[in-house]
Amino acid sequence: MTTAAFWILAVPAVAGGVMVFRFDSMARATFSLLTALLCVGGELLVLGLDYLGIVTVLMMTIEMAIMAVFMIMFMMNPAGLVPMTMMHNKHGAAAVCALSFVLLVTGILLAPWPRRRGRAPADPTLDLGMSLMGPQMLTMTTLGMALFATIVATVVLATRRGRYDRYGDDLRATRPDDPVRGGVGR
Numbered sequence: 001m002t003t004a005a006f007w008i009l010a011v012p013a014v015a016g017g018v019m020v021f022r023f024d025s026m027a028r029a030t031f032s033l034l035t036a037l038l039c040v041g042g043e044l045l046v047l048g049l050d051y052l053g054i055v056t057v058l059m060m061t062i063e064m065a066i067m068a069v070f071m072i073m074f075m076m077n078p079a080g081l082v083p084m085t086m087m088h089n090k091h092g093a094a095a096v097c098a099l100s101f102v103l104l105v106t107g108i109l110l111a112p113w114p115r116r117r118g119r120a121p122a123d124p125t126l127d128l129g130m131s132l133m134g135p136q137m138l139t140m141t142t143l144g145m146a147l148f149a150t151i152v153a154t155v156v157l158a159t160r161r162g163r164y165d166r167y168g169d170d171l172r173a174t175r176p177d178d179p180v181r182g183g184v185g186r
């Protein structure tokens with residue numbers, strides 16, 4: 001069952017990763033990358049790494065949502081659906097990717113992997129957390145919230161106007177005050 005689940009998730013993960021470079025729109029590439037990363041999170045769950053799998057799924061979903069929001073806010077192609085070229089030096093990039101893949105697979109197959117000694121821990125999540133962060137869990141949690149607040153503050157400061165500012169402070173203007181011609185209501 002585990003082997004079947006591994007391959008069922010592996011195929012769309014690789015296909016999604018390939019499609020990131022095949023699609024010609026940011027929106028489609030974003031959702032393709034999200035699909036690939038969700039399958040990788042599923043792979044971690046199948047391998048018994050519940051904590052890492054759930055964290056991967058949550059982080060990648062939130063990351064892709066934030067990326068989509070930034071695409072809509074700041075790109076000239078707001079929906080990300082208009083065809084565009086997202087790669088430069090396609091042949092060079094393909095050669096580097098193929099070489100990296102071959103080197104990684106060779107390393108995986110030829111590495112002298114150690115055998116497990118002893119039993120698995122009773123609570124692998126606790127042991128993983130202690131290995132990664134030790135007694136600094138509170139510090140890392142606080143740092144994560146500070147980084148999130150920084151991201152929100154940066155977005156707020158980057159936009160001069162709010163969504164409804166163009167209709168005036170009381171929102172009673174009949175026509176929006178758009179800085180660019182062709183806005184809504186013109």
